[in-house]
Amino acid sequence: MAWFKKSKKIESRTVKVPEGLWVKCNSCKEIIYRKEVDRNLKICPKCNYHFRISAKERISLLIDDESFIELGRDLKSEDPLNFKVQSIYKEKLSALKRKTNINEAASAGTASIEGKKVYIVVLDFSFMGGSMGSVVGEKFVLAAERAAAENIPLISVASSGGARMHEGIVSLMQMAKTSAAVAKLKTAGIPYISVLADPTFGGVSASFAMLGDIIIAEPKSLIGFAGPRVIEQTIKQQLPENFQTAEFLLEHGMIDMIINRKDLKQTIGKILSMVALKTASVTYTS
């Protein structure tokens, strides 16, 4: 359920993009010239693995230039459990903020995609594994409620290990809250497109991420409910080769399509041009 559960397994398949000249691909393990990866939208030129990217990078990749207006940027966790075992959650949050220069594990706002106005919520795995606590839940719901009120489509991009343990039951309830907000959109007939990036698990996959009218995944992303390590420990068996990959989910009928990062914006634009006819629209000019 929670993000940390399978973090070991995922980390073992993950190599952080270092500051150096070379990076190692998580998937094919090739050593690649860093600039070559960066120029390629952080996609491995050898095997098409899509490296994790920050919310900021994701937003700039998806939207029309400079069209993003952020919502709830300064929302801060109130540490509902006063969590202090082993480390102090509040201090952990401020230390992370200083280190990463990111406020929380999600950014939300309004923007335009190929001239069509949308609300967008993007999770950031580099902030506590993209885990959903009260801030992530609140940002999603803020965006979804405005989308519903203003008749504008909602786009989300998930990259998360799941619920945030340090907020306990309050983080669990964010699953309910975000799913309730999606129900509002569905009732109102407003399109909701969910993009699943590596990785999407636990409380995030078991709530808003799997509720899109259309669900798109990036190639080779790991997506599931329980983390692979938890499953291995439970069933005491080796997992199948492509288990919980985007390709595995497509084969089992759980997602609509797998789209390369390079084509993501265009694909979303195309979907919006067909399903968002009745929603409010703006034409963006730079």
Add this chain to the structure above:
Amino acid sequence: MNNMHHYLDFEKPVAELESKIADLKNLADGKDMNISSEITKLEKKADELRADIFSKITPWQKTLIARHPERPYTLDYINMIMEDFLELHGDRHYADDPAIVSGIAKLQGIPVAIIGHQKGRSTGDRIKRNFGQPHPEGYRKSLRIMKLAERFSMPIITLIDTPGAYPGIEAEERGQAGAIADNLMEMFTLKTPIIAVIIGEGGSGGALALAIGDRVLMMEHSVYSVISPEGCAAILWNKSETAIGQNEYEKAADALKITSSNLKDLGIIDEIIPEPLGGAHRDHQTAASSLSDALKLHMDQLNEKSSEELLESRYNKFRLIGKLQEQ
């Protein structure tokens, strides 16, 4: 009789007294006045001891009570408080999941839909029920029954008692995450009252998938959490679950705020249903009648609301949990 019971470590002092009482009763045969007054004295002492132990019970000990193998399960409660129960099986797509039971029944004369996680008691039954850990078809069955209840204007009662949704290969292949998410979303659209009661273990998303209610109640000694104390401790101490012990579980259980009184204080649940002294496992019937009365009371209150009112207040109830404002 006493030897047949399963006692938790902290219940052992009471267990010793009770076996002494049982021995005396065997000896006495009801004729010896000295022995019978000794029995009365010991019984009083056992009650006091139990009251003392339960007044100081820790969140980790509550977790053990919530998982007690003699605690009443969904079918026990159904048998004790409902009439005319008809179990309805299957999700109409893949299978019938025995980890969730569902059906229609009468509660104090009122037809309701009843859905709950089901654990097994014998070894064979535990395996059959998969220790109360549902697969996607279990959640899909529950949603089918909820929609049936909505069509026929029956209130929905859900009883929650699971370590969590099952983490397995087939569960993933059949879309565990999506099945849970669908329940969460759809339950916000059902135009009929929903009362959810945590009766034992409320384990994470697998529990929440049945717990979107107009009222969320907890039996006094149940627990409800995003992660088990063991799982939480393994992460906090960064060790395998076997390398840590009770001391860490105590700290994790405490930090997670998982008891009924914690969750009432946090505004997550509406009401705590009292259990008999020593826990529901010591007296099923008393626990069941408290549950029945609480359900009836809330059903009567909810029946006065229009479906629009229900949906709006259900949305707001969950919307307000962890609501934040920019400073």
